[in-house]
Amino acid sequence: MIQVTSPFLPPKEEYLKYIDKIYHKKWLTNMGPLSSELELKLKDYLGVEHLLFLNNGTLALQISIKALKLEGEIITTPFSFIATTTSIMWENCQPVFADIDPETLNINPEKIEEAITSKTTGILATHVFGNPCDISAIEKIAQKHNLKVIYDAAHCFGVNYKEKSVLEYGDISTVSFHATKLFHTVEGGAVISKSPELIYRLSKLRNFGFKTSESFDGIGINGKNSEFHAAMGLCNLKYADEIIAKRKVQCGIYKRLLSNKGVAFQKINDASDYNYSYFPVIFESEEILLKVKKELENNWIYARRYFFPSLSDLEYIVKQGTPVSDNISKRILCLPLYHELEKEEIELICRIIIRYIKY
Numbered sequence: 571m572i573q574v575t576s577p578f579l580p581p582k583e584e585y586l587k588y589i590d591k592i593y594h595k596k597w598l599t600n601m602g603p604l605s606s607e608l609e610l611k612l613k614d615y616l617g618v619e620h621l622l623f624l625n626n627g628t629l630a631l632q633i634s635i636k637a638l639k640l641e642g643e644i645i646t647t648p649f650s651f652i653a654t655t656t657s658i659m660w661e662n663c664q665p666v667f668a669d670i671d672p673e674t675l676n677i678n679p680e681k682i683e684e685a686i687t688s689k690t691t692g693i694l695a696t697h698v699f700g701n702p703c704d705i706s707a708i709e710k711i712a713q714k715h716n717l718k719v720i721y722d723a724a725h726c727f728g729v730n731y732k733e734k735s736v737l738e739y740g741d742i743s744t745v746s747f748h749a750t751k752l753f754h755t756v757e758g759g760a761v762i763s764k765s766p767e768l769i770y771r772l773s774k775l776r777n778f779g780f781k782t783s784e785s786f787d788g789i790g791i792n793g794k795n796s797e798f799h800a801a802m803g804l805c806n807l808k809y810a811d812e813i814i815a816k817r818k819v820q821c822g823i824y825k826r827l828l829s830n831k832g833v834a835f836q837k838i839n840d841a842s843d844y845n846y847s848y849f850p851v852i853f854e855s856e857e858i859l860l861k862v863k864k865e866l867e868n869n870w871i872y873a874r875r876y877f878f879p880s881l882s883d884l885e886y887i888v889k890q891g892t893p894v895s896d897n898i899s900k901r902i903l904c905l906p907l908y909h910e911l912e913k914e915e916i917e918l919i920c921r922i923i924i925r926y927i928k929y
């Protein structure tokens with residue numbers, strides 16, 4: 571059986587060494603030594619100035635919206651994971667969708683500009699599958715209209731844009747370290763910002779609003795992560811380069827075998843150092859996608875319709891006319907991609923796809 575993804579696990583002995591340390595110290599959570607060590611090592615690895623380790627990527631989005639005091643309307647993409655939209659609603663703001671570009675699959679800056687009203691306070695854009703958005707266009711719009719920018723960079727571990735980390739752009743970037751992501755801490759996430767003031771505010775939001783151990787500054791939540799999760803991160807970080815290099819090879823094989831065979835690929839931003847976090851293919855029609863997916867399943871191979879449905883189709887969302895996202899989400903399939911996936915398995919997957927596209 572070939573699943574769409576399979577989590578990377580470090581050698582058990584390496585993890586157990588950290589677990590021994592935790593047993594010895596008896597410091598299990600609340601910004602412990604391993605969490606602090608992971609934050610330092612992540613800042614160094616990713617090349618970012620400030621980063622806070624959190625319990626997941628969804629909470630990272632929520633406290634970012636809180637920290638920036640956004641209200642009213644937030645312009646966002648309908649082509650993302652559901653948490654991008656629901657975190658806006660959870661924070662009592664209204665998501666307003668701007669349609670995507672059919673090639674990069676990222677939010678279309680022209681559509682952002684069209685969606686701005688007097689109630690707009692921010693933009694929440696996803697770097698889809700780790701492919702950086704048109705950052706300079708979004709920056710210009712934000713400046714012109716005095717809007718805050720949050721990037722949902724859940725897929726962007728290790729991605730650089732114009733020679734620096736993509737996570738350094740916008741007011742805040744959020745990442746996810748969920749088990750299905752390229753780098754994971756089982757459950758986990760982080761917020762990144764260039765602004766020390768924002769990071770200070772986010773750090774209070776992460777910890778119930780505690781200012782000192784006996785005083786509070788505003789309402790916070792529990793966004794902390796544990797030492798056991800940090801330990802998994804410290805182990806996995808040592809393999810991050812190897813994981814990305816392997817994925818580059820795997821995606822290269824997919825691309826070579828599927829080029830000019832009736833599927834389209836996502837167009838990756840030229841200024842980006844990509845991380846190969848997913849391998850999406852876009853079929854000519856939903857009918858072909860369904861046929862191929864079924865045939866893969868007959869061979870115990872599980873690809874995933876991702877992102878599907880388009881978030882504009884959610885029952886609690888007012889219809890807003892995003893034809894590109896509606897259309898692409900019906901035709902896109904993420905093919906299996908994980909560290910242990912073998913060349914022969916990729917070749918098998920491609921053979922099945924090519925054979926069934928024709929019928």
Ligand SMILES: *Cc1c(COP(=O)(O)O)cnc(C)c1O
Nearest residue numbers: 626627628651653724746747748
């Ligand atoms: C995974 C993901 C999230 C949520 O992260 P969790 O850590 O699972 O809460 C948010 N946005 C995108 C685009 C994601 O892929």
